[in-house]
Amino acid sequence: MNLLQNFNKAFESKARLGIMSVLMVNDEVSFNMLKELLSLTDGNLATHLRALEEASYISFKKEFIGRKPSTVYSVTDEGKQAFNEHLNELEKFIKGS
Amino acid sequence: MNLLQNFNKAFESKARLGIMSVLMVNDEVSFNMLKELLSLTDGNLATHLRALEEASYISFKKEFIGRKPSTVYSVTDEGKQAFNEHLNELEKFIKGS
Numbered sequence A, B: 001m002n003l004l005q006n007f008n009k010a011f012e013s014k015a016r017l018g019i020m021s022v023l024m025v026n027d028e029v030s031f032n033m034l035k036e037l038l039s040l041t042d043g044n045l046a047t048h049l050r051a052l053e054e055a056s057y058i059s060f061k062k063e064f065i066g067r068k069p070s071t072v073y074s075v076t077d078e079g080k081q082a083f084n085e086h087l088n089e090l091e092k093f094i095k096g097s
Helices: A014-024 A031-038 A042-054 A077-096 B014-024 B031-038 B042-054 B077-096
Strands: A058-065 A068-075 B058-065 B068-075
Touching: A014 A031, A014 A042, A014 A058, A014 A068, A014 A077, A014 B077, A031 A042, A031 A068, A042 A058, A068 A077, A077 B014, A077 B077, B014 B031, B014 B042, B014 B058, B014 B068, B014 B077, B031 B042, B031 B068, B042 B058, B068 B077
Parallel strands: none
Antiparallel strands: A058 A068, B058 B068
8 A cells, every 4th residue: 555655745735735736737837826726725825836936846036026026936847747756656655545 | 727616625635535535445444554554643643633523424432442542543434425425526636637
């Protein structure tokens, strides 16, 4: 029985799975776009993004769209690898269930 | 892009996935066996079990093993269905990632 030994707690919540899946298929996504896509509050999204950033799974840069400051996020190579490993573990778990 | 619309938050954590997967393949499992299998603390396991019970996904009964009281847990039909739906959603999500 697979008890998720390689389950990565950095991706444990629905929000984290959602954030990573959006960033995996886009070069970079703004905070506001993530908020809209994932229907999260500012505070909730910021907390999840900070944790993923501290884990070096995502990076961000500040830029201006017109005169408006905007933060855009991207997945790092390390994040891509860790997330793929996590999905593989979930897939093995599902198959074993 | 699948954004986990049918993701069931009752199964959001590694512990909840572990508990359900053990109960799905056993008629009933004791608190101590679950604790050992999943390497959880008493408090942590009790919290997760209470939440799953309140969601009617698992049930429990108290019995004696020799003179020792023991609580055993089982998955309910509702729990089986909800967990299978959750795993299907995760599988679709993984395939879409």
